[in-house]
Amino acid sequence: MLRFEIGRDNTTGNALNRVHRRHFLLSGLLICGACGGGYTIVGRDRYGCAAHRSKGICTNTLLIGRHELEDRVLSGLKERLVAPELIAAFVDAFNAEMRNLAISAERESLAVKRTLVEIERKLAAIIRVIEDGGYTPTVRAHLAALEQQKTQTEMRLRTCKPAPVLRLHTKLPELYRSKN
Numbered sequence: 001m002l003r004f005e006i007g008r009d010n011t012t013g014n015a016l017n018r019v020h021r022r023h024f025l026l027s028g029l030l031i032c033g034a035c036g037g038g039y040t041i042v043g044r045d046r047y048g049c050a051a052h053r054s055k056g057i058c059t060n061t062l063l064i065g066r067h068e069l070e071d072r073v074l075s076g077l078k079e080r081l082v083a084p085e086l087i088a089a090f091v092d093a094f095n096a097e098m099r100n101l102a103i104s105a106e107r108e109s110l111a112v113k114r115t116l117v118e119i120e121r122k123l124a125a126i127i128r129v130i131e132d133g134g135y136t137p138t139v140r141a142h143l144a145a146l147e148q149q150k151t152q153t154e155m156r157l158r159t160c161k162p163a164p165v166l167r168l169h170t171k172l173p174e175l176y177r178s179k180n
Contacts, residue, residue, distance in 0.1 A: 024041065024066060024070070025070050025073075026047075026066075026069065026070060026073065027040075027041075030047060030069075032049040032050075032051065032052075032058060032060050033060070034049065034058055034059060034060035035049065035051050035052075035057065035058040035060065037049055037050055037051035037052075037058060038050045038051075040053075041066065042063065043063065045065060045066040045067065046063045046064065046065055046066065047063065047064050047065075047066060047069060048060075048061075048062070048063045048064075049061075049062075087172050090168075091168045091169075091172055094168050095168060098166050102162060105160070105161070105162045106162060108160055109157070109160045109162065112153060112156050112157045112160055113157065115153050116150065116153045116154065116157060119146055119149050119150045119153060120150065122146055123143070123146050123147070123150065126139060126142060126143050126146065130143075
């Protein structure tokens with residue numbers, strides 16, 4: 001539960017004003033083209049220059065309805081963000097990154113497999129030494145260390161999963177437009 005005490009500054013400014021201030025989609029994002037000040041809600045669902053309204057230092061008297069402005073901004077974003085060249089660039093970059101992830105996962109898996117082959121080659125050499133009668137405490141310690149490395153490497157190999165190969169359809173903008 002929010003609690004504001006009279007006379008107490010909870011963050012900055014008047015706490016009671018903050019409680020009653022409404023927030024909208026474009027709150028804090030609009031700037032006056034004349035003075036560079038903020039465009040805020042100055043009436044019932046209308047944006048206007050805050051510097052003109054509160055300080056009188058700006059000559060911009062234009063007001064615009066909140067709903068009209070939000071509709072214009074959202075439709076502009078919708079149209080521009082699905083421009084074919086932007087979508088094509090996104091699809092290309094996404095597919096390239098997915099290929100890089102798959103290649104990286106494959107390289108890691110191959111490196112682990114090579115390490116496992118090398119450990120098994122060393123274990124086979126130690127077994128040959130033991131078969132030839134060269135079983136010593138040093139060989140025993142080396143054998144135990146290699147067995148432990150082999151177990152850890154096999155566990156790493158089991159946890160290495162190749163990156164999924166995901167691709168976005170090159171006609172994504174057309175598909176998106178057909179759905180809307």
